[in-house]
Amino acid sequence: MKLYIKHFRIFFIIWIVCAVATGCFWGYRKNNPRAEITRGNTQCLQKDRVFDRGDKLTDEEEQKLEELIAKKQDECGCDIILVTLNEPLGNEWNGIRDWADDFYDENLFGYDRAHGDGAVLVDNWYSFGDYNGDTWLSTSGRVESRYSSSDIDELLDAVCSVVNENPYEAYRIYVNGIAKHMNGGIGSARVPAVVAVIVSLLVAVGYFTYHFYAKVAKDTTTPMTYVTGGKPVMVNKEDRFLHKSVHKHRIESSSGGGGGHHVSSGGFSHGGGGHHH
Amino acid sequence: MIFRCKNCGGNTVYSPERSKMYCPYCESEDQEEVVPSEGMFNCPACGGELKIEKYNAALKCEYCDSYVIVEERTTGEYEPKLILPFEKGHKEAEQILKDQFGKNCFLPDDFLSDARLSQMEGMYVPFFLFDFDIRYTISAIGHKVRSWTSGEYRYTEDSSYQVERTMEVPIDKMPADASYAKPDEIMDLLEPYDYHLLRSFEPKYLSGFLAEQYNMESEELLARALSKAREDAKAITEGTIDGYTSMTGRKDDSSYRQKETTYSMFPVWTYYYQYHDKTYPFYINGQTGKLVGTPPRSVLKILLYSGTVFAGFLSLFAMWNIIIGSL
Numbered sequence: 001m002k003l004y005i006k007h008f009r010i011f012f013i014i015w016i017v018c019a020v021a022t023g024c025f026w027g028y029r030k031n032n033p034r035a036e037i038t039r040g041n042t043q044c045l046q047k048d049r050v051f052d053r054g055d056k057l058t059d060e061e062e063q064k065l066e067e068l069i070a071k072k073q074d075e076c077g078c079d080i081i082l083v084t085l086n087e088p089l090g091n092e093w094n095g096i097r098d099w100a101d102d103f104y105d106e107n108l109f110g111y112d113r114a115h116g117d118g119a120v121l122v123d124n125w126y127s128f129g130d131y132n133g134d135t136w137l138s139t140s141g142r143v144e145s146r147y148s149s150s151d152i153d154e155l156l157d158a159v160c161s162v163v164n165e166n167p168y169e170a171y172r173i174y175v176n177g178i179a180k181h182m183n184g185g186i187g188s189a190r191v192p193a194v195v196a197v198i199v200s201l202l203v204a205v206g207y208f209t210y211h212f213y214a215k216v217a218k219d220t221t222t223p224m225t226y227v228t229g230g231k232p233v234m235v236n237k238e239d240r241f242l243h244k245s246v247h248k249h250r251i252e253s254s255s256g257g258g259g260g261h262h263v264s265s266g267g268f269s270h271g272g273g274g275h276h277h
Numbered sequence: 278m279i280f281r282c283k284n285c286g287g288n289t290v291y292s293p294e295r296s297k298m299y300c301p302y303c304e305s306e307d308q309e310e311v312v313p314s315e316g317m318f319n320c321p322a323c324g325g326e327l328k329i330e331k332y333n334a335a336l337k338c339e340y341c342d343s344y345v346i347v348e349e350r351t352t353g354e355y356e357p358k359l360i361l362p363f364e365k366g367h368k369e370a371e372q373i374l375k376d377q378f379g380k381n382c383f384l385p386d387d388f389l390s391d392a393r394l395s396q397m398e399g400m401y402v403p404f405f406l407f408d409f410d411i412r413y414t415i416s417a418i419g420h421k422v423r424s425w426t427s428g429e430y431r432y433t434e435d436s437s438y439q440v441e442r443t444m445e446v447p448i449d450k451m452p453a454d455a456s457y458a459k460p461d462e463i464m465d466l467l468e469p470y471d472y473h474l475l476r477s478f479e480p481k482y483l484s485g486f487l488a489e490q491y492n493m494e495s496e497e498l499l500a501r502a503l504s505k506a507r508e509d510a511k512a513i514t515e516g517t518i519d520g521y522t523s524m525t526g527r528k529d530d531s532s533y534r535q536k537e538t539t540y541s542m543f544p545v546w547t548y549y550y551q552y553h554d555k556t557y558p559f560y561i562n563g564q565t566g567k568l569v570g571t572p573p574r575s576v577l578k579i580l581l582y583s584g585t586v587f588a589g590f591l592s593l594f595a596m597w598n599i600i601i602g603s604l
Binding site for chain 1: 412432440516517588591
């Protein structure tokens, strides 16, 4: 028992410190409940959040999406706007990007204030070339700073993978995706129980392996250990050129893009990224 | 024979710490005299019957604890030409085990107890040392590959060379243990020994330790020693080939010339630990202190310690979630 306590003494000290800190945080929050998130923007020109100008949703689907967005907006403190279109905006990403930014700016969207926290997904079904349309996500305020390019790509991948077959389901993925990513601020850092069990198990297995399979000895001789005077003699050394061959292949280029942080024509900062359908 | 102290009549032994003969009873140094055996099976000190096992060249009398050297097994054809005296004493060997395993929490409680460690014995193991000249040749096609990008194209260039290397590698005193009882792979791991401290054999170095005469002929060991020597020559020859991305069509060839073979004795500390009806052997190079051996593990301790780590981390995650939820 003495050896056991000595072996884990540092771990036990850390554990006790963490336990005390946890107790303090828990006690504090119990006595001081967290304030609810409240909407601060009173200038917004739109009550609706779903603008189905491309006519891809039924009235019932629009209504369901409006209800879902209303609920998720208050949970995560961000405006979530969806626009479908069916009009030519040019075949460069700039066209759809500027349209999305301007729509957000001109309608004074933003949960905390005008031009504040929020995102707009513009899904343009106007087809050209090999594509059925383009999807652009424009982010603003807290959403812009929280969403990296790879986060945007990940969300648009999920949306575009089903949008042709089931637009309603794709737009639900968008709304839920934004809300989940933004929900609760630091609360998203919670570790799921399954992950906690698996990680703890891996650490225990690693600990067990380290102590159980600790190598006792390695071969410490070298090829030169038994060479007389440490001087082998080179009798023959030859590096004769035979022939040379050169191969070439074309480098494949990737599709999609146009993303990154930028300033809209209204002078407001936006992030974003686009994918083809 | 035994070595007896001229001052007090006690059994003098070779002291690794002092590098000289020493009487543990009166602490005098280099005051030994030889007492020859009167017959092979009786202790020259007390006259008690010795339990000499096959191949014992030096042993401890179980009646008076004197170290007896069996002259018939250390002279004539069994006289080693060279010996590496012990450099590490009993206390140092114990400390090496403690340093290596002291922090291993899965070991049984008494693994490093003084009572157990006192059973550790120093032993001279018989070795044959082989001298060779190895000629090693590698022949292959070497490829140097480089690639670059120009415009929309990626270019890859492969230049081929005929590569030939032949090395003459003189191998000096490649050791191979001449004991059936000692596992070859363990004896190999105990290497290397420092040959600068090799001495001409004298029986006094055996006093205070156990010893075994060779029980494998040098001809039996030739193939093993030669295999080790070839591996070294191969690695040295390979080391002269560089600058190539890959090699194809490689052919290796080697020949050898055997030179001298020398019968020698090398020092090894042995510790045999009994746990759950199984013996766990440990060997320590008596010159360098290198340790070889796999310890037993207590299942109860494994469950207790690993379980503590698992439960500890799981509870830390739970605390983290509580703190995050409170912010």
